[in-house]
Amino acid sequence: MNNTFNINRFGLLLKRQWLDFGKIYLISFGVLVGVLTLFYAINLTEDNLKYFSSNTLNFRYPLFLITGFLFVSIIASSYFIHLGQKPKAIINILIPASGIEKFLSAIFYTLIIAVPTYLLCFYLIDLTFVSSIRATHTLTSSYTDYQGKKVIIDNVAYFFSTKTVKEFYQFYYVPFLINAVFLLGSIFFQNFHYIKTAISLMAFVTLWMTSIIFIMNKLTNNTVWIGGPYWQDDNHVFFVMSLMGIFLTLAFWLISFIRLKEKEA
Amino acid sequence: MRGMMGMKTLTHIRLPLNFFQNNLEIIKQHHTLVYYLTNTVDMININNLNFGYSKHKPLFKNMSMRLSNGHIYGLLGKNGAGKSTLLKNLAGLVYAQSGTLDVMGFNPAKRQPALLEQICFIPEEFYLPSVKIDAYLKANAPFYKKFDHDYFTDLIKEFDIPVEQKLINMSYGQKKKVIIAFGLATQAKLVIMDEPTNGLDIPSKAQFRKIMASAMTDERCIIISTHQVRDLDNLIDTVIMLDENDVALKASVEEITAKLTFKKVKEIDDSIIYAEASLSGYNAVMPNYHQEESKLDMELLFNAILAEKIKFKPLFS
Amino acid sequence: MEFNNNKAIYLQIAEYVCEQILLGKWKTEDKIPSVREMAVELEVNPNTVMRTYELLQGKNILNNKRGIGFFLADNTIDQVKQYRKTCFIEDELPNLFRNLYLLEIDFDELKSRYQTFVSQNFNA
Numbered sequence: 001m002n003n004t005f006n007i008n009r010f011g012l013l014l015k016r017q018w019l020d021f022g023k024i025y026l027i028s029f030g031v032l033v034g035v036l037t038l039f040y041a042i043n044l045t046e047d048n049l050k051y052f053s054s055n056t057l058n059f060r061y062p063l064f065l066i067t068g069f070l071f072v073s074i075i076a077s078s079y080f081i082h083l084g085q086k087p088k089a090i091i092n093i094l095i096p097a098s099g100i101e102k103f104l105s106a107i108f109y110t111l112i113i114a115v116p117t118y119l120l121c122f123y124l125i126d127l128t129f130v131s132s133i134r135a136t137h138t139l140t141s142s143y144t145d146y147q148g149k150k151v152i153i154d155n156v157a158y159f160f161s162t163k164t165v166k167e168f169y170q171f172y173y174v175p176f177l178i179n180a181v182f183l184l185g186s187i188f189f190q191n192f193h194y195i196k197t198a199i200s201l202m203a204f205v206t207l208w209m210t211s212i213i214f215i216m217n218k219l220t221n222n223t224v225w226i227g228g229p230y231w232q233d234d235n236h237v238f239f240v241m242s243l244m245g246i247f248l249t250l251a252f253w254l255i256s257f258i259r260l261k262e263k264e265a
Numbered sequence: 266m267r268g269m270m271g272m273k274t275l276t277h278i279r280l281p282l283n284f285f286q287n288n289l290e291i292i293k294q295h296h297t298l299v300y301y302l303t304n305t306v307d308m309i310n311i312n313n314l315n316f317g318y319s320k321h322k323p324l325f326k327n328m329s330m331r332l333s334n335g336h337i338y339g340l341l342g343k344n345g346a347g348k349s350t351l352l353k354n355l356a357g358l359v360y361a362q363s364g365t366l367d368v369m370g371f372n373p374a375k376r377q378p379a380l381l382e383q384i385c386f387i388p389e390e391f392y393l394p395s396v397k398i399d400a401y402l403k404a405n406a407p408f409y410k411k412f413d414h415d416y417f418t419d420l421i422k423e424f425d426i427p428v429e430q431k432l433i434n435m436s437y438g439q440k441k442k443v444i445i446a447f448g449l450a451t452q453a454k455l456v457i458m459d460e461p462t463n464g465l466d467i468p469s470k471a472q473f474r475k476i477m478a479s480a481m482t483d484e485r486c487i488i489i490s491t492h493q494v495r496d497l498d499n500l501i502d503t504v505i506m507l508d509e510n511d512v513a514l515k516a517s518v519e520e521i522t523a524k525l526t527f528k529k530v531k532e533i534d535d536s537i538i539y540a541e542a543s544l545s546g547y548n549a550v551m552p553n554y555h556q557e558e559s560k561l562d563m564e565l566l567f568n569a570i571l572a573e574k575i576k577f578k579p580l581f582s
Numbered sequence: 583m584e585f586n587n588n589k590a591i592y593l594q595i596a597e598y599v600c601e602q603i604l605l606g607k608w609k610t611e612d613k614i615p616s617v618r619e620m621a622v623e624l625e626v627n628p629n630t631v632m633r634t635y636e637l638l639q640g641k642n643i644l645n646n647k648r649g650i651g652f653f654l655a656d657n658t659i660d661q662v663k664q665y666r667k668t669c670f671i672e673d674e675l676p677n678l679f680r681n682l683y684l685l686e687i688d689f690d691e692l693k694s695r696y697q698t699f700v701s702q703n704f705n706a
Binding site (some may be wrong): 335336337473474478479481499500501502518519522527528558559560561562578 | 588623629
């Protein structure tokens with residue numbers, strides 16, 4: 001018997017875990033749909049639509065980021081919720097599946113299923129509301145830029161086809177990182193995983209940012225930049241950040257996996 | 266003529282024996298588990314185990330013990346002596362600080378599926394999801410290749426469990442019976458039960474004893490921890506008692522009653538190791554000088570060992 | 583079955599088996615309940631029943647036919663009586679004697695009481 005990974009056993013495990021996790025997942029999903037619909041409804045009242053401008057739909061950016069963060073983090077931190085309670089932990093540890101299978105099943109539900117569901121859900125709700133607006137409003141406006149060129153903009157663009165969203169690709173690693181951080185938190189802490197993870201994350205980010213600002217200040221105070229323009233290009237900075245994000249994600253996953261294997265009950 | 270006969274018998278026996286041995290070698294190499302099942306060897310081997318939930322408070326100090334198949338072991342000990350902890354060590358739920366633990370050729374701490382599917386662990390406190398028995402079975406049984414669905418159905422019937430009810434709405438005793446039925450139906454070779462009769466009503470305890478009597482096979486090693494000794498004393502064939510960070514006693518009922526006599530006496534004399542006052546005199550434990558065949562009184566033995574540990578040491582070494 | 587606390591369980595089971603034989607509930611040439619069946623019925627460890635059966639096999643009360651199970655031996659009733667007699671003489675008679683002595687009951691009284699008992703209970 002293969003004690004590391006067996007595809008049949010992994011399939012059985014996914015089916016079995018749905019019994020435990022399915023309910024939490026479906027409830028979170030229901031809340032997500034409700035919250036998104038609510039925010040669209042609040043922001044797209046008749047009044048707002050009467051004086052519609054290209055800014056009317058700007059609420060979608062913070063909405064997408066905040067609900068996205070909450071959904072991905074809540075799902076990730078609830079998958080291993082049972083490990084905090086001994087009776088449940090015992091049953092889960094004793095399921096005849098390997099550590100890697102149990103970990104991958106967590107990744108499967110909290111990432112491979114959760115993130116696409118979120119995107120799809122956002123897409124569909126956006127599609128519903130925006131297409132109804134598109135049916136009744138002027139879609140484009142135009143202006144002449146400083147070079148004398150006429151620029152046409154789509155005022156009622158679907159969320160995923162806005163220019164801003166297309167620049168998000170620099171941050172594609174973020175949901176993965178959130179997933180990794182909250183998975184680790186839920187394994188690491190015995191109880192109140194979510195709140196403890198969130199606080200640790202905030203503390204960590206604050207500490208990190210202040211120390212970076214402090215160090216950079218010390219290093220660059222009273223100095224003049226004499227290097228090339230390379231680091232003045234945002235894209236290059238973002239690229240380095242992505243690399244760090246990916247590295248951190250992998251590291252957190254690895255630590256989660258090890259902690260999971262060593263979890264006692 | 267005789268010689269001829271002898272040779273004939275010899276060759277006749279030799280062939281299948283060789284055949285078996287050769288095959289056993291192959292089986293041994295490929296499957297540690299099968300090897301362990303075809304031989305009556307130690308199923309569990311604990312060697313110099315050191316364990317503690319914190320560094321300063323050790324629970325087990327250099328504990329060593331061997332357990333084999335074909336037995337029902339009764340694990341006794343005071344509250345906090347580490348009964349549950351020992352069971353958890355065997356199932357790989359907690360990790361020892363040092364020492365080795367061998368369960369059917371595996372290290373339980375690695376939590377390998379091949380071992381996990383041979384372990385039936387009934388914890389004292391457990392959790393069952395809010396589904397019906399059918400759904401629970403569908404999700405969990407496929408992990409155990411030898412799961413016996415008919416046997417499970419029989420056990421559920423024997424235990425009188427309502428099949429249509431959701432597991433979460435069942436009483437503690439009913440839930441316990443469900444997990445016992447499930448655990449036994451997995452056909453696991455190592456059956457570990459932590460206080461299994463807790464929460465069972467009187468008829469259920471009798472059903473439980475019947476079920477355990479039939480579940481005890483030559484391939485199985487059954488370990489039951491209990492402080493309600495009277496519920497199980499006729500089921501247990503070997504007593505393991507934990508005290509003061511170690512195994513205070515591990516002996517079969519046969520061995521204990523060969524060495525000790527348990528009987529009612531009117532007066533206490535020097536030969537008595539330990540006695541408790543009772544209605545008509547004393548219940549006493551004494552060395553078995555006259556090869557008497559007394560019934561082991563586990564509760565009395567338990568108290569006797571706690572009180573007079575030193576006197577028992579030379580008897581069981 | 584209710585076990586008492588005076589005697590090892592395997593001996594009490596042996597008595598139970600003897601009782602079944604003497605009462606004619608188990609017949610010669612019939613296969614008797616297997617070790618497992620007996621263990622389940624009495625709610626005891628199968629190893630204990632095995633010990634009983636081995637004991638009774640040694641007393642020529644039971645026969646073990648390998649791979650089939652346990653059967654009653656041919657002259658099993660005589661053997662049972664023999665075995666029970668030994669048990670009685672060893673276990674119960676000393677107690678009886680002790681009481682006879684302490685209560686000063688003489689043999690004549692004992693004899694007449696014995697005869698009354700037999701005629702009342704067994705119509706002999």
